[in-house]
Amino acid sequence: MAWFSRLSAPSDHQLGRLLNIGTPYLWLGIFFLLPFVIVFQISLAETALAQPPYTRLWEWTEQGVLHIRLNLENFALVFGDELYLAAFLNSLWVALVCSLMCLLIGYPMAYAIATAPERARVPLLMLIILPFWTSFLIRVYAWIGILKPNGLLNNFLISTGLIDSPLTILHTQTAVYIGVVYSYLPFMILPLYANLTRLDMGLLEAAADLGCRPFKAFLKVTLPLSLPGIVAGSMLVFIPVVGEFVIPDLLGGPSSLMVGKMLWTEFFGNKDWPLASAVAISLLALLVVPFVLMQRLQRRMEDAGA
């Protein structure tokens, strides 16, 4: 009777399907896609002493003429100003350096977990995930107490006699590197682990049987096969770090300018909404390429997995 019950409820099924797909789609359309259109629009406005503090882009005059005023000055400022250029370049640099450092630290860790005895894997993985759930703000805050001039690290180094006067680490670029690598390391390890556990260990045995030394087998077999995991992990670190605010704000100093902090300052400090919007649009444009790369890769991995 199966065919009968399925046949009898096509309209129900269609409605359910529509609601199932439509509800989350509509939500994301209104609260995730639409906002970007508005940001783009406001990035072309001018600041005004009004509520909200920007000018309207278009106006109907009494003669029925539509006036459109587009202000490109915000973008001219973002692309022409040396401070902004420095902030963009430094953000990209920090994201690049930190992705590489996360990879160098995260790869051996992910490899160790993926090749550990089966019953140890889940607890080890839990240990990697746990800090990701713990408050980000608090984990960054923990480093202030460690890195500041009279902080735990300096106290420790001085008491062991390794140094005489405290090192200045807090409010430098070094502190930003430490904070970012610390906060984003789990994002690198998880996709790498997922990729490495799916690896066919028979291939390594075959390489060993054919007389390949372990390190060479790693370079020739494991590393190329784990490339999707490497790219996925690097993108999960790189993309959000370019726009990071909390870490450069709490751990960084005047020498570690980053775009996320500039945007925050334009918005909250200078109340310049159009300029903040132009910064957001520029940042978004910068991140489109790595994002599309990540998306493609993810789809390819799903196709391979299915």
Next chain:
Amino acid sequence: MRQGRWKLYSFLGLGLAFLYVPVLLLVVYSFNESRLVTVWSGFSTKWYGELLQNRQLLDAAWLSVRIAATNATFAMVLGTLAANALVRHGHFRGRGTFELLLTAPLVMPEVIIGLSLLLLFVAMDHAVGWPNGRGFTTITIAHITFSMAYVAVVVRSRLSQMDRSLEEAAMDLGARPLKVYLAITLPLIAPALLSGWLLAFTLSLDDLVIASFVSGPGSTTLPMVVYSSVRMGVSPQINALASIIVLIVSAAVLIAGLSMRQRPTTSGN
């Protein structure tokens, strides 16, 4: 080969130490008597006592918990619907865009999400008079928007690993699709729903940047209070608060982890 493994495990140990030592130090120094957080002067629980006297902080914590719970519930429903649409409804029109919209919140810098949602709320207020100011509602909506993407990831992996024979059996016995979903599918993916709910809850409880953009006067969340206090420097009260949060989150992760440990192929009970 043996020696290689030994080196690998030591590296793993060092990496885990790097992840855990800062948080452990934070907890240890929350019991420090001295106001100078980094100089140990004796054991004391007085900062916990002072924490409980801090009206502003407690109000903010209560607001954050309410937002987090509301957010988690909505995000769980929307995230599950989204995961279900992707796993069960094959190639519908606009699937590519849908997947894009569902992945982007996972990596999108928070300053962009925060600013863009604020500008949306302002424009909506102007156009239709809703949400009429900013506060609980706007923060919750903002949190749902990025939390549902995380829930979808968790539920999606569970759904795609699920054994469908039970559902097919029920269908063959004449149960309607909705009934099959409620009676069979939902109990089977319940552990993923619980994990998703807890994840959404902690993400919301943790968010500083997005909430700062979309909150209004009189709606200060816990991270916002922590942030303004941290900007003044380290304070033992914040250490005490951090320790409590670490404790709660560890318990939540443990529950989520244990509930996910059931094999995906076994039944829910």
